[in-house]
Amino acid sequence: MTTSGAHQDAAGVAARGWWWWERRRSVALDVGLGLVSALECALEGVGFADRAGVPVPVGVLFGLVVGAVLVLRRRWPIVVVLVSIAVTPAEMGYLMGIVGLYTLAASEVPRRIIAALAGMSMVAVMIVTFVRLRQDMAEADFDASAWYVPLVSVIMTLGLNAPPVLFGLYIGARRRLMESLRERADSLEQELSLLADRAEQRAQWARQEERTRIAREMHDVVAHRVSLMVVHAAALQAVALKDPQKAVKNAALVGDMGRQALTELREMLGVLREDAGGAGQVRGVAPVPLAAVGMAAAAAAQAAADAGGGSEGPCLEHVAELVEQSRQAGTVVELVVMGEARVYAPEVEQTAYRVVQEALTNVHKHAAGAKVIVRLAHREAEVAMQVENGPSDGAVADAGLPSGGNGLVGMRERVTALGGVFVSGPTDAGGFRVSAVLPTGGVV
Template identity: 70%
Template sequence: MTTTGEEHRAAPAGPWWWARWRSAALDVVLAVVSALECAVEGVPFARDAGLPVPAGVVFGVLAGSVLLLRRRWPIAVVLVSIAVTPAQMGFLMSVVGLYTLAASELPRRIIGALAGMSLAGMFIVTFVRAHQGAVRGDVGIGEWFVPFLSVTTALGMTAPPVLLGLYVGARRRLMESLRERADSLERELQLLAERAEERAEWARNEERTRIAREMHDVVAHRVSLMVVHAAALQAVARKDPEKAVKNAALVGDMGRQALTELREMLGVLRSGDAVTPVRSVPLEAVGAAAAAAASRAADGGDARGPAPQPPAADGPSLAELDELIGQSAAAGMVVVLSVEGETRAYAPEVEQTAFRVVQEALTNVHKHAAGAKTHVRLAHRAAEVAMQVENEPPPEPGAASDARLPSGGNGLVGMKERVAALGGVFVSGPTDAGGFRVSAVIPAA
């Protein structure tokens, strides 16, 4: 089936092969006009052929009615118009048929062949008729007029409908191509919008997870130390008032730092440009502040003095492990740090993750094995950095910390997520001696 203007993608809404009722009505009108034309032209044809006039009229009606099939079988319409050309009938059918044929999606070679046949037929018939008229004396012009008339008539009846049909067909195909491209772009934009929404949702979830992990690793660690110091303060309040005052000052300093960090992190969860980013006050300021407070308390100074200024770094690093271990030591933990290999700098995310692993492991020791001796091992290797935090059994087996620290069960999960995000390996579990070991290996690159 050949189409000449219907929407290819839409289901036909008209009768039979027509896409619309309007197209069907137009073809019926053209077929009726063509049938009347051929019927009128069939009268002289019947007289010249020696046939009864009614036979010529019926022949003309049948031939002209073929135009009704122009959208479904344009080749048949053109062939019928070529066949009735010697009878000098079907001029409307020839013009409309050639236009429909040229506007269809048939191969150009078929369109050219049928157009050439129609041109040749029209030229021959016109030449013969004009020459017969000149011989009978009906035409009194020179001999040049017969070929000129034949060529002009043939071209006038063939070229305009073919060229117009080619133009309309090309324009229709261009519009359909543009429409399909627009639909494709719309689908792509919709798909991109869905993917962008998915990426935004994924980014929001990742940010929530990151903030929750930071709050657990930093604030929970600091608050755990505060609770440990508070328990120690309660134990020595009456026996050693001076030491109790120093411990109280240290707890207060840690509490202020923890509140500052908590306020910074909660501000990220609120929308608005006025909120200060989390990294405006680096997280390692807590460690520096606690160490400084402990140092001032040990020297007999005022532990409640002004907190030190935060360093300019963008996050904790392995260089601050000494301060981190010093904080745990100030809380009564025996911690031994050993470093293997040549110390060197790593990417910020690698150093921050390694620091957080050690920090959270020490926090777990405070919670679950208070007073246990802990070994922190750090190994600098060629393509990776490895860390291990292992605590011995607590002095009283099965005894929890006197501070009764709560445990949310997210510490090990957060450490594993951090290490896995950098392509590292994380392992944790109890030791044969009754302690607990946390190990992690992070690629240096």
Template identity: 70%
Template sequence: MTTTGEEHATALTGPWWWTRWRSALFDGSLALASAAECAAEGVPFARDAGIPLTAGLVFGLLAGSVLLIRRRWPIAVVLVAIAVTPAQMGFLMGIVGLYTLATCELPRRVIGALAGMSLFGTMIVTFVRVRQDMARGDFTLGDWFVPFAAVTTSLGLTAPPLLLGLYVGARRRLMESLRERADSLERELQLLAERAEERAEWARSEERTRIAREMHDVVAHRVSLMVVHAAALQAVARKDPEKAVKNAALVGDMGRQALTELREMLGVLRSGGEEQGRERRERVAAASVPLVAVGVAAAAAAAASRAADEPGGAEGPSLAELAELVGQSAAAGMVVDLTVQGEAREYGAEIEQTAYRVVQEALTNVHKHAGGAKTYVRLAHRSAEIAMQVENEPPPEQASAPPVRLPSGGNGLLGMRERVHALGGVFVSGPTDTGGFRVSAVIPATA
């Protein structure tokens, strides 16, 4: 028989082939009722056949008890019911057997053949019995009653259980199909949920990488210049007070710029209007610069105070600020040569910001690894792209005053490469033949 998903879920909880004890008790009750019916009908059959009544009774009990296996072998139950039809017994067994057969997932031609055999067997037996009864004078109706009784009786005992069984079987198969479809949809939803979680984790990872890259770009350049100026301030504080004051002012300006850019970047992470988040960002921003500008604590504190009162600035740096960026490096003692080729024009905000960050990070690397080296910054505006190159000569030999040591995380070149590749550009970096270092990038103008 067709079993539902619930029956599958409760499989092996009943005896033998039954899935549940309730089904076993129900079939046992039907078998007892069928055995009692066949035993009662076996008595007149034994009397008419001239055999002992005990034999007829035992035959009826055995034939009726076959109904117990209706779920396991429904075809056998129907065949036994057809076989005992001439003895006018097994009506309950025939009805239940046809119903069970119709609910099974058997070929329709098999069900139709067995149902037809039962129909014609019942029709013939009924025709003969009614004709004999009319011949004995039990009925005084016309001859038309014999075929009418045979047809109606056979149809009444065959059609209802067959049609009901077909309906129940179709409904069970439909419910099982719907349940399987629901299980499939649930598995698909689980798979989609897992994929969504993977995508969310990937997005979080990408966002963490982006934030780390932004933090590196914002802090590294400003703080590197601040450290250089702080070292210069320490060297000339006693010899040249005016230059010391100038360097302190430069440190303050760079601190304010670093804090402003930090606030702009961290503002992306802010939930609208949360005071706690604002205070936390201001504390992080205010604590960033003093950690690296220990030698100029007073100037950094003043810069932090002024930066906290300033509103959020622009969306990000652009190529228009490139000259100022180069000027800051020049003010820190670096010899920088800026060359711009082609007609300047406006690009997308992300393109200009990426180009600015590439030049900024390249200059930062010069401060870190080649202090005092002459540097060439070239920017070329082309028809379909914008190209930039930062190349420095070998650093000069410094016998006196050890160079300022700046920490390096090794992520600067990686961050530049990721930025340029994200816009479909090309990034190349490496040492030159003369002992210097070159950083080159080309970004499509319509990226």
């Protein structure tokens, strides 16, 4: 039962009129102890009336009233112990004294008060026992040693007072420990609830990031091919009647690009299915950066293609083919390679290829008819690429390609994930320039 539940139960008990009791069994126990104590004191009141020289009914009534005080032990334990000490000379209230001391020791009363009342009870019991034994020995004409009466008095005093006090202290300490553990469990439950809420927020954030990642990956893989297909389709429409042979050539190019787009799309979907199979095992874990996931997806796609006997994945060797495809679409593209070409890590080569691919795609979308220069520089510890286009040719019709606004963002994330530098922006001549530098030492 939690602390709030205990408070609710206490409130419900108070509303039912049980006074200070929290449970029905507590009422039954205290009332039963009160009845037994009243009967005990009533019987002992007969002897008290004879010794005090008062009528027996008065002694019995006095015992009933005194014994019934035990019913108040949970509410006023100090009062019960004081009454038991007060009636000790009358040789009544032994049960009330034992139960009262236990209740007092188990309650939240300060320890100094418990010690003081327990000491008073022990003194009272010892004096009464000592006097009573001396009187009984004198009446019986029993001659005992000098240590007999004190020893018996001490034993009886300790037997009547020590066990209830010690047991009450133990029960009180155990009760406080359980209350502390219950409060700690409540706090842990609240913390777990907060952690569950945070985990749900992280999972929602991870799902959103996954949607964004998939959108950008699909954009990188398919957008370039589709853009070239649209450009060739426009050219095909323009020359279909004037130059049938050129129209046939353009149609073949559109078909080849469509097949390439479908191949890359199929490979990408295969990687996404593999990622989805492993995502359930790491649910709630934040995803890796977008560019790193993209590189892993491209590498997995390349491995799948190699295993199936297909073409190799995108790399720097394919940049020339990429440029040639743009030339076939009618764009004037110049490729400049500086330095000695060499093989780099797959992540570096694929990122460099994607940067050039996306930059050329943006030229087809936003700068129809512009002249383009693609520069590729192989340096000692890095590889640099730059795609710069001039102003758009107004005489060339715009292909009307849509833009999702994710191209530059995706390139920047890919490059920075490898520890590189990415810069893009307009040129003074009215064109646009995309530049990237990648370290060749591997992923940072």
